[in-house]
Amino acid sequence: MLIIDSKDCENIDKALKKYKKKFEKSRTLNQLRERQSFTKPSVRRRKEILKAIYRDQMADGRLDK
16 A cells, blocks of 8 residues: 655645655556466566567667667
């Protein structure tokens, strides 16, 4: 559960903004999306390897966008 400390004179918009930032940092939404479907560990590992190869190619300049 996320708890936001707000002062009595604080605007509700500021409190809502703090809540949204805290919610994003907690990565709750990402965890929920991951749990919706099961991915095999081998598929997950392969996807990470392909991302790493892509990032490496972008850094070296071999892949132009």
